[in-house]
Amino acid sequence: MGSTSSDRATMAEIAHAAGVSLATVSKVWNGRLDVSEHTRQRVDELLRLHGYRGRRQWRPDSAGTVDVIFPEIDCAWEGEHLRGIEAAGHAAGVRIVVSSLDRGETARRQLVQRLRAGRTDGAILATMTAAGPLVKALNRMNVPVVALDPASRTAGDLLSVDAANFAGARAATAHLLALGHRRIGLIAGLDELMCSRARRDGFLAAHDDAGVPLDPSLVERGGFDFPSGVVAGGRLLDRGTPPTAIFAMSDLMAIGVYEAARRRGVSVPDQLSVVGFDDLPGARWAAPPLTTVRQPLREMGALATRTVLGLAGGGVLDTHLVIRESTAPV
DSSP states (O other): OOOOTTTOOOHHHHHHHHTSOHHHHHHHHTTOSOSOHHHHHHHHHHHHHTTOOOOOOOOTTSOEEEEEEESOOOSHHHHHHHHHHHHHHHHHTEEEEEEEOTTTHHHHHHHHHHHHHSOOSEEEEEGGGSSHHHHHHHHHTTOOEEEESOSOSOSOSOEEEEEOHHHHHHHHHHHHHHTTOOSEEEEEOOTTSHHHHHHHHHHHHHHHHHTOOOOGGGEEEOOSSHHHHHHHHHHHHTSSSOOSEEEESSHHHHHHHHHHHHHTTOOTTTTOEEEEEEOOGGGGGSSSOOEEEEOOHHHHHHHHHHHHTTSOOOEEEOOEEEOOSSOOOO
16 A cells, blocks of 8 residues: 555655665656666656656657746846746747745645646746645645755755855855955855855855954845845944955845945945855946856756756756956955
8 A cells, every 4th residue: 555645755765765866766757768677667666655656758849837936036046047947948848837936825825726727747946945835735746846946955855956055155255365355254144045054154164274263243144135235234344343355145145235335435346355146147247247156047947947857867066256356355
């Protein structure tokens, strides 16, 4: 007898039991043909045992639908992901349907009702949507799910696509340290987000690498948006001994630091170096052009689409530092 939806094993547990990767389990469930027959039979037996009904075989030449779900859509970050998602969807011959959960529980309930009434070949859940009741509802409907830039690893059984946040933050901070900065302010993101924790760890690691102690008073928290960058940047600049450089965990917060500096007559980069994270399209047009960590946002969206269709196995994509004119030696 198969397990109920409340107690059945996760796909990660099935992968462990079968001695294969989570990506392989996803391929078998999606009807992919590039899995050996022996492995397919072993995984398929475990899937059936734990209550996973087989999905129809997806073919690259078949018209299908991929649902993309964001917590909200309000900046270029989502737009860059969507460009990659749309391109990969077009190449695979599937429709892309975009939804936002900015109306909270009402939006989530309406989305689940629509998915139950219709048909989807998979769902891409961005950041904080990849958790809780929505994932459980999609699992009950046997809908493949991929987490795009997930907020946490708590789900455990989701294939995911994200960026090398730790390495990016470490490189950004090392760049400032190499320029001679020793009082570097940090505008962190929300602690509950996995990317925030990874970027903070990278910031700390770069200080450790250089043997430079971190001043805890130079750490502020923002919300990954422009207004919080203005506020947090202002607090840092109003310190008795302000930082000579600020690393903001998003480009929008970094541009907020620009505004905080302008209001105080502080010149960037002559008196204050600033580094962001994302490399959104507007970063190169900022005044001065912003040094930032480039996330491959379009590539992440494309990989998430291929992953949810069983054409790839998720993964972590590299970031790299783009040095422009917002940083200078002390």
